Amino acid sequence: MSSHSSHSPQSSRTVSQAPSHSKVVLITGTSSGIGLAAAVAAGQAGWRVVATLRNPGRADALSTAAAEAGVELDVRRLDVVDEASVAAAIDGVIADYGRLDAVINNAGAGHLGTLENESVADVREVMEVNFFGVLHVSKAALPHLRAAGGRLITVTSVGGVVGQPFNEAYCAAKFAVEGFMESLAPVAARVGVKVSVVEPGAVATEFVNNLGVDLEAEVAAAGPYADTLQAYLDRTVAQFLGSNVQTPAEAAEAVIEALEADRPAFRIQTSDWARGFTGTKLSDLDGSAVLGLTGEWVG
Structure with missing residues (x-):
């Protein structure tokens, strides 16, 4: 099962006169979580923030957070899987x-499932949002980022480095984004x-809430994978309640680092835990360390 974590009515935007020198950043998926926190933080840092989401009717939390922080956001509609919507935005x-000085690709969809129990169409939908959605926005923005000497920032996941059980489609999409951006980076730098x-680990509230599924029903329908799925869920839900979990605001600090640093790194993790976890993969030449680790998650 999958659900869009942020993304059909027309936008309710309000444009105020920003100083002509203000840099402009467009952020996707700002209805909640890291996207919301990054939009507020970028506004506090002095950026003119165009905060986009698929359904502007879900902007209440964003508007409240902005008002509490004393920042003004320009809220607009943008559905990353709709090329016409992307172009219009x-x-x-x-x-x-x-x-347009910067783009932060944050919109995405959570997903839980394994190949035998889901359709290829399910997998394709995850790829459409998490991979091709990023490409739609990035392609439309690049001519303007090139003109501005700007920045293209994409929120991926530690799941873009380490493949994780029952996250096959999600990790595949995030791997694809990381490979695409790693390949694009030296080319884009030349212009x-x-x-x-930016690679977050566990972020408070996002795992269960963004999946939008009944976990007990998922286990009941998992057939031969039921015990394995239950073991994975027990471990993962505990992690999202544990000491390694970050708030969205904490994770967004790494996004602002990528936005503001003179020479930002290509790959930025949001926490010490995320650095250690991704480091397991990046130094794992034969794959045994990763599979030894993730094999423990499923019993």
């Missing part, structure tokens, strides 16, 4: 502000665009 930013990926 990017064109609108250029029409209103004359520039003045800095490319980074």
Whole structure:
């Protein structure tokens, strides 16, 4: 099962006159979580923030957080899987502000499942949101980022480095994004665009809430994988309640680092735990360390 964590009615945007020198950042998936926190933090850092989401009717939490922080956001509709919606949003930013200095690809969809128990269409849907959605936005923005000497930042996941049980489609999409951006980065650098990926680990509230599924029903329907899935869920839910979990605001600090640093790294983890976890993979030449670790998660 999968669900969009952020992304059909028209936007309810309000454009105020920003100083002409204000840099403009467009952020996708800002209805909750890291996207919401990054939008507020970027506004506090002095950026003109175009905060986008698939359904502007879900902007209440974003608007409340912005008001509490004393920042003004320009909230607009953008559905990352709809190329016309992407084009309209990017064109609108250029029409209103004359520039686009940074894009933060944050919109995505959670997913839980394993290959035998789901359809290839299910997997394709996850790829559409988490991979091709990023490409739609990045492609539309690149000419403007190139003109501005700007930044292209994508929130991926530690699941973009380490494959994880029952996250096959999700990790495949995040692996694809990381490989694409790692390949694009030196090319984009030649035309003045800095490319980074930000890799969060466990972030409070997001795992269960964003899946939008009945976990007990998922286990009951898992057939020969039921015990394995239950073991995975027990471990993972405990992790999302444990000491390694971050708040969205804490994770968003790494996004702002990529946005503000003079020379941002390509790959930025959001916590010491995330650095250790991804480091297991990045130094694991034969794959045994990763499979030894994740094999323990499923009993």
